[in-house]
Amino acid sequence: MKMPPRKVLMPGKKEITKEDPVYKEKRNKNNDAVKKSRQKTKVKSEETMRKVAILKQENEVLEERIQLLSKELTFLKDIFLTHANRAHGLDAAHLGLGHLLKEVDEAVMEM
Amino acid sequence: MKMPPRKVLMPGKKEITKEDPVYKEKRNKNNDAVKKSRQKTKVKSEETMRKVAILKQENEVLEERIQLLSKELTFLKDIFLTHANRAHGLDAAHLGLGHLLKEVDEAVMEM
């Protein structure tokens, strides 16, 4: 609840004048505090906006990584199935697997 | 460069008084505009903060998904290698691959 201004800032003193050195001093201090506080708010605000930009970036990177991993996984599973369906063909056990996996990675990179 | 205030807001009119109805009207309008503008700023600020929270969450979800995919991939590659190193053992081509892949997924889910 905001009460109407009571014209009394300095209890004990009868009146306040704009010229009162004590008053002026207080005003100066407060004005500085206000500037400081608002500067702080501004900085935090800017930082928050930067945070949004950064997080969006990270997000994209992660999405891309997921795409890559998914493709790789699909590819590997396909390899599995391909070889499974070759009743009499070659299978992974006979190809030199280091080589095969390398080929898998290369193929995935080109997708 | 901020010029010192020149006591003239209404060219053509000689003086400005706080009581001038035109002046008061202008002040009212501006005060409303100020309130509106600051409200808008405030809303945008809050929205930005919400955005940060949301993006952070999405990020976590994506990270988790990457973890899962990575494990799955590692697991599949291990399967490959295992069978590759069994010079004379069973290999993927002989196991019933649908069944094997199902087992792979189950195993991954428990990691």
Add this chain to the structure above:
DNA sequence: CACAATTGCGCAATCG
């Protein structure tokens, strides 16, 4: 109680 920080509000300059 003293003092800094925050907040609502209005004024004036400036922008679009």
Add this chain to the structure above:
DNA sequence: TCGATTGCGCAATTGT
């Protein structure tokens, strides 16, 4: 011309 922004100060209130 006029609403929107912005820097700034005042005073009340809140936090330390």
